[in-house]
Structure formats: structure tokens, C-alpha cells
Amino acid sequence: MSAEHRAGAHTYRATLAWEGSTGAGYTAYAREHEGAVPPATEGFALSADPHFRGDATRANPEQLLVLAASSCQLLSFLHVAASAGLDVLDYTDDAEGVMPEDVRPLRLTRITLRPRVLVAVGSDVSRFHALVHEAHASCFIANSLTTEVVVEATVEVAPKENPS
Template sequence: MTTHNYTSTVTWSGRTDAYETYSRRHEVRLGDSSIDLSAAAEFRGDSALPNPEQLLVAAASSCQLLSFLAVAAHAGVEIIDYRDAATGIMPDDARPMRLTEIVLRPTIVALGTTTAVVERLLEKAHRQCYIANSLTAVVTLEPEITVR
């Protein structure tokens, strides 16, 4: 049995002498890449920087894309364009505070197939998406499919 491990490093320095003013900016290192993050603006973060909630939504969106492309390729279905406008929903009254839903809205262009086939492959990929399977939030698909 193989176990896959994924790592990241988070680095922050500063002072938490006052809740209102401490910096939420930090660095996340993923392999040879790094990204500066902050808390969401609603939580006193820098709105110019990505936040962990956005990364979670992006991870779900990216995983769905990669799962779908693999499933489509195995099925011999040619996909020529895939774009997603994903949204994470975090109600103020959710306890514990959390994203309760992620809505993925992929717009897909496929060649020489049918919408029904693409929808079936999209659902199969959704069931196989590691990130969606790891979340307690509901991950919903709302696709737009064009077949040429």
C-alpha cells in the first residue's frame, strides 16, 4: 500500500501585542514555490493578498479540473476548454465557523461527444476528486457544457 504525503511550510513573524493591529501576512512555501497570504479582509487581513479560504476553494476547483481531464482522457472524450468560476460560502452563523459549501461552475467545451456523456464524466470525476472527498463542506457542480 502506498501512502502519499503532501507538505507545506508556513512562516510568520511579528507581534501579537494587539489583536486589532498585528499583521496577518504570512508566507506559504509549497515545494520550490512560495505565496504570500493574509487573512480575508473580513478578518482584518490584506484584501490584496490571497487568503486560506480562497486557497481551499481553488484547491477544490483545481482537483475537479484534474480529475475531470483524467476521466475524459481515459474515456476518449476530447476536452478543448475548461474554465471554472468557483465560490466558497461561509455563513457568519455557522458553528464552528467554516466554509459550508463550495460551488464549482465549470464551463466546458468538448468535441465530438454529447452533453450527457460530458455530464456523466464530470460526475464521475467529482466522485473521484480527492479534495472534495476530504471536505465536510458540500461541493456542488453547476456546469455549462458546449459540445461541438
């Protein structure tokens, strides 16, 4: 999403477009739509979750919320690690959001982030675990949600290179 800074506030924009007809009822209209986040030049294809009659080959809003939480944690973590002078070599996440059908109003009740972090040889892993929690506390997206966001991080030290 593009960010503009105006008088002490950051503003983010997103555009959305859908075309069709709901005249034939809930089961008949298309859920496919297009989204964009200017000034990024590429848009993306969206739909509803397949459970709600959407197209499984397109991203849905619930997935995007989980992705936003995951991406924010990554960026917050890289910031605090770099600021602390620590060397992160690789970061992957297998994030998951849960939306129980028996909770009303229907909503994601928990997002679990499972980052796997690879750090440079000689790194103090305990420092990285502390930074994972610091990053979570400063993540803009997690702080914006009422949904519980849990971070279950694994930190590994890169294998030593064999001397030739």
C-alpha cells in the same frame, strides 16, 4: 504541495512563515505571511480575509480551499475524459465558497464549482455530463471535506470550423 509515496500513502508538505508581534492585541498584528509547497520553487503571499483584518491583495486560506476543490475537480475531470477517449478543449471554473456568519463553528458550509467545458465538434455532450459527476465522486479534495461541494457544470460543443 509536494507528494511523496511511502508504503501505501501519499504525503503532502507545505511550509509557512510569519514574523511579527501579537503583544499589542488582536487589532495590531500583521496577518501577512508567506507559504510554499516544496519542491515547487515559487512561494506565495498570504493573509487573512479582509473581514478578519487581512490584506485583500493577498490570497487567504478560505480562497485556497475553494481553489483546491476547483483544481481537483478539473484534474479529476480531465483524467476521466481522457481515459474515456473524449476530447476536452477548454475548461474554466468560477468557483465560490460560502461561510455564513451565523453558523458555529465558523466554517465554509458550501463550495459551488461552476465549470464551463468546451468539447470537440461531434462530441456527445451527455457523456461529458456523466463524467463531470464521475470526476466529482473521485475528487480527493471533495472527498476530504465535510463541506458540501456542488458541481454545476456547463458543457458546450466547439463551433464547427468553416471550410475554406
